[in-house]
Amino acid sequence: MEPNSTPSPDTEEFREAHSFSHWELDEPPATLRERLHLGFLTARGWGLFAAGAGALFFAFLLGRRELLAISLVLLLTPLLAAFLLRFGNSTLAVTRTFNPPMAVSDSSVRVRLHIAHQGRNAAAIQLSDTLPADFGKGPVLHYPSHTATHSGSESSSWYEYRLRPATRGIYPIGPLRASVGDVFGLAARPAAVDSPSALIALPQCEQLEPATLPGEHGSHGQASSNRRLTPDSFEVMTREYRPGDTVRRIHWPATARRGSLMVRQEDYRATPRAVVLIDRSRAAFLAQGVGAEPVISIPQFTATPKDSSRRFEWALHAALGIGSHLSHTGFGIDLIDDRGAAINSVSASAAANGLEPFTGVHATTEMQQALAAVGLAEPIPEQLSEDRVEVAAALKARLRESGDRLILILGETSTAQANTWLSIVGTTTKVTVLCVVNHAERLATVMASFRQAGWSALAVTPTMALNDIWNELGNQK
Numbered sequence: 118m119e120p121n122s123t124p125s126p127d128t129e130e131f132r133e134a135h136s137f138s139h140w141e142l143d144e145p146p147a148t149l150r151e152r153l154h155l156g157f158l159t160a161r162g163w164g165l166f167a168a169g170a171g172a173l174f175f176a177f178l179l180g181r182r183e184l185l186a187i188s189l190v191l192l193l194t195p196l197l198a199a200f201l202l203r204f205g206n207s208t209l210a211v212t213r214t215f216n217p218p219m220a221v222s223d224s225s226v227r228v229r230l231h232i233a234h235q236g237r238n239a240a241a242i243q244l245s246d247t248l249p250a251d252f253g254k255g256p257v258l259h260y261p262s263h264t265a266t267h268s269g270s271e272s273s274s275w276y277e278y279r280l281r282p283a284t285r286g287i288y289p290i291g292p293l294r295a296s297v298g299d300v301f302g303l304a305a306r307p308a309a310v311d312s313p314s315a316l317i318a319l320p321q322c323e324q325l326e327p328a329t330l331p332g333e334h335g336s337h338g339q340a341s342s343n344r345r346l347t348p349d350s351f352e353v354m355t356r357e358y359r360p361g362d363t364v365r366r367i368h369w370p371a372t373a374r375r376g377s378l379m380v381r382q383e384d385y386r387a388t389p390r391a392v393v394l395i396d397r398s399r400a401a402f403l404a405q406g407v408g409a410e411p412v413i414s415i416p417q418f419t420a421t422p423k424d425s426s427r428r429f430e431w432a433l434h435a436a437l438g439i440g441s442h443l444s445h446t447g448f449g450i451d452l453i454d455d456r457g458a459a460i461n462s463v464s465a466s467a468a469a470n471g472l473e474p475f476t477g478v479h480a481t482t483e484m485q486q487a488l489a490a491v492g493l494a495e496p497i498p499e500q501l502s503e504d505r506v507e508v509a510a511a512l513k514a515r516l517r518e519s520g521d522r523l524i525l526i527l528g529e530t531s532t533a534q535a536n537t538w539l540s541i542v543g544t545t546t547k548v549t550v551l552c553v554v555n556h557a558e559r560l561a562t563v564m565a566s567f568r569q570a571g572w573s574a575l576a577v578t579p580t581m582a583l584n585d586i587w588n589e590l591g592n593q594k
Contacts, residue, residue, distance in 0.1 A: 157202075162195035162303035169193075199304035202297060209234055209242075209260070211293050211311040219317045219486065222285045226316065230293065232260050233273040243296045244310070249288055249416060252280055260295075282318035284430075285489045286416035287466055289313040315418050317466050319485040320433055323583050325442040329591040330522070331549045331573035355379040390474060390521040391448040392512065393436050396455045397463075399493040401528025402429040402553070410555075415492050417465050423492020428553045431579040432526045433488050435551055438583050439524055441481040448522070449474030452487060454494070455527075456504045457511035466490035509541045516546055525550045535563045539570055549590055550574040568593075 158166065169191025176184040212231040220226035230246070244258040262274040282288060292309040355371040358378035371379035396402070403426050404410050413425040440450045451474045452460035461467040466489035475483050516523060523546050525538065530552050542548060550567050552560055557576035567574035573593045577586050 157199045157304060157306065158195050159298065159302055159305050161301075162198065162305075165191055165303060166195050195303040198299040198301065199306075202299060202304050202306040209295065209310050213291060213293075213311065213314045215290075215314075215316055219319055219489075220280070220282050221321055221485075222282050222318050223321065225279050225281050228278055228280060228290060228316075230258070230276040231273060232258075232276070232293075232310075233271055234261070235271055242298070244293055246278075246293050247289075247291055247313070248280070249290075251283060251288075251416075280316070282316070284413060284415065284425075285318050285320045285433075286422070287418040287490050288316040288318060288416050289418050290316050313419065317486065317489050319482075319489050320430075320437055322441050322481055322485060323434065323438040325438055325587050326584055328588050330443075330446075331547075331590040331593060355381060388449045388474075388476060389447065390451060390515060390517060391440070391443045391524065392451045392453060392515045392521070393440050393524045394453050394455065394508075394512075394526065395432060395436050395460070395491075396525075396527045397429075397491070397494045398455055398496050398528070399424070400496060401530070402426045402432070402493060404529070404555075415490060417490055417492075420465065423490070425492055427579050428528060428555070429493060431577075432528065432551075432553045433491065435553070435577075435583055435586070436524075436526050437481075437484055437488055439587065440475070440484050442587070443522070444475060444480035444484075449476045450480060450484065451475075451515045452484060453508075453511055453515075455508065456494075457507035457509075460487045460491060463494075464488065464491045505537065505541060512542060512546075521546070523548045527552045529554055530560065530563050532563055532566065535566050539566070544570045544572075548572040551586070551590075552576045554578065 169188045172184055172188035172191055176182075176188050210233045212233075214229045214231075216227040216229065228246075232244070242260045244260055246255040246258070248255040256276075256278045258276050260274055261272055262276070265272050265274045280290075291313040292311050295308050295310050296305050297308055298305045355368045356379065358367070358380050362380050366380040368379045368381045402410075403412065403424065410426045410428070413427065413430065414422040415425050416422050436452065440452065444450050454460060454463060459473055461471040461473060464487050467487045468483065471483065471487060475487075512523065515521075523542060525542075525548065527534075527538075527550065530538075538550075548567075548570075550564075550572055552563065552575070554560055554576055555578060557578055560576040564574045564576055573590045575586060575590060
């Protein structure tokens with residue numbers, strides 16, 4: 118590799134020269150100087166200042182004017198260095214990238230830092246990247262590195278390290294902080310070189326095994342025919358030629374069979390819709406008092422983290438897995454919450470141009486991104502009746518055809534709440550209900566009321582496998 122060439126981040130030379138050897142995880146304990154907030158001067162600077170103070174004392178004690186001049190130089194030099202650093206600007210340009218651009222929870226992501234400097238060669242600077250508490254201490258870097266590259270008046274260095282997000286959410290990575298010093302090492306100034314970058318950690322998606330869709334059994338228990346539909350599919354039929362039809366629409370095989378000109382008539386069949394409704398109410402997923410569940414914090418970048426729980430995480434896992442499975446089967450997926458609001462509108466991680474329904478080859482990734490930052494919501498009692506109206510209107514707008522489906526993913530559900538859902542949805546729609554609880558046997562009555570309405574319903578716990586649950590739902594008559 119040429120001395121002035123910039124190494125590619127994907128080469129073996131890059132990984133060997135710029136990997137973990139450039140940073141440490143442990144930071145030394147705070148020194149007395151740091152605890153007393155005397156960090157604007159280094160130990161050398163304070164030593165020079167102390168020497169100046171001593172020289173000043175002896176100058177007055179001995180009455181030596183030349184010693185007074187020396188003491189003033191010793192006193193003012195470190196103070197002048199600190200003053201110039203205080204009002205100086207950082208000349209470092211930092212670019213932080215992630216590979217992959219969006220991480221998956223409990224999977225590794227590579228953080229790459231490209232630090233560049235314009236002008237003369239920069240003095241040695243110690244840098245540290247700021248990380249959330251979940252990741253521990255941030256890496257300590259030393260710029261410029263021994264493998265720094267130079268191109269004209271610009272010098273740059275590459276660094277990289279790995280992170281493993283434990284939960285989904287939007288993590289703030291950065292800013293990169295520098296301990297800037299003068300060329301004589303007399304003063305130091307901590308400074309933020311850049312701004313934090315948002316690392317989106319997506320929830321994991323479980324691929325479901327092919328199985329009969331819940332509610333597709335006939336009256337004798339046999340599975341009804343379920344023709345696989347694809348988005349924007351067409352039913353192709355033929356009719357006799359009419360004056361004005363273009364020649365390009367002539368269906369030659371049908372013309373040969375009928376002995377007269379036949380043309381293609383394309384009848385558009387709308388993509389079937391599946392609405393996945395997720396209960397986001399805090400009361401449904403976070404038990405209070407005896408048996409209270411631990412709260413899981415979902416980072417929201419620079420905003421206040423949102424609350425979640427183990428059961429709510431399983432509910433989102435089920436919503437994503439079922440939604441992904443149905444999207445591959447040909448359904449367009451709508452994700453809404455228990456107030457009728459689209460998940461894209463209540464999640465900070467949703468794509469700016471996020472459109473519903475989720476369809477096509479990117480449907481799973483788009484749903485993962487929409488669900489990454491979703492948290493529990495506090496109920497507003499005076500708006501409960503309005504929420505019911507909004508949910509009913511949202512479902513009516515989304516469930517258009519008899520082939521459309523509704524999947525309700527709920528938490529703790531009382532008999533009264535079950536009756537409310539029955540009145541909102543009705544019994545004509547193909548509905549699948551999952552109630553995520555800690556003790557499934559407690560909801561036997563509620564599940565029976567759902568099944569009497571013709572719905573497929575199960576009470577599940579977070580310890581159950583989603584694939585087994587889906588297969589069991591498919592076997593219900």
